């Protein structure tokens with residue numbers, strides 16, 4: 001089978017870096033390019049980080065296209081330096097970046113989908129702004145992409161950025177509601193799954209033993225993030241959010257899912273909460289879910305297998 005063509009939409013971000021290196025180490029995937037968005041840091045910084053990550057991996061052949069600097073309906077909430085470090089990559093030393101990014105992520109996404117109709121998957125591991133902008137400016141994209149795979153949201157479990165909301169959703173709830181409401185094929189890998197995917201401290205320590213420069217760089221990036229989870233959540237390890245969405249692309253059989261319509265709350269203290277229909281959308285009673293398409297919402301995974309696949313490839 002030819003590799004799946006991926007547009008990797010990202011806000012690097014420690015776990016974004018792990019996810020990228022996992023994707024690059026996976027022959028089932030062909031990363032066409034990286035599109036960047038604010039989230040863990042500003043778009044300026046996440047774009048610099050995307051370029052640096054590719055340079056470290058020796059993959060400057062992969063283009064980086066900068067995207068939205070702000071959510072569709074509000075100003076950017078700001079970086080989360082306490083989670084991802086002041087530079088967004090765990091305060092690890094970064095090389096001087098030589099390559100430049102283009103501008104216009106939404107348009108570039110559309111061009112990729114139009115160049116390979118039915119073959120491009122949008123993997124979104126940051127706020128969904130670029131995808132929402134692409135839908136608005138290039139509505140044909142809806143029927144051109146193969147699938148949209150989203151790391152984000154929380155169907156049946158609490159949030160992480162607030163008690164209600166997961167971070168990528170909270171960063172642009174209006175965009176997320178549009179993406180889940182479009183008629184393309186969408187799969188959501190949210191906290192229902194990723195809060196169960198916890199590589200141990202001992203597994204993370206092994207990253208430093210790799211001969212691969214990219215993986216050794218990860219071993220410098222991860223400790224800040226690991227310390228955050230160890231001190232705030234009391235776990236030995238990290239929540240492996242974004243890499244789990246990459247594993248879903250490679251081995252969807254490791255996941256269990258439901259087919260629900262999804263709405264994203266845009267009001268009040270639950271802003272950013274993803275609400276699943278928990279059933280049909282064709283109910284006679286009018287509701288916020290009526291006439292909305294169903295999304296594949298992952299509710300579980302074989303966690304050890306997800307972790308082992310990730311570390312086998314990174315090492």
Ligand code: BDR
Pocket residue numbers: 013014015016040083125126151160166167168241242
């Ligand atoms: C998501 O938010 C970001 O901090 C991570 O990179 C991940 O995409 C987890 O809630």
Ligand code: CA
Pocket residue numbers: 010011012013015016039040125126242
């Ligand atoms: Ca991310």
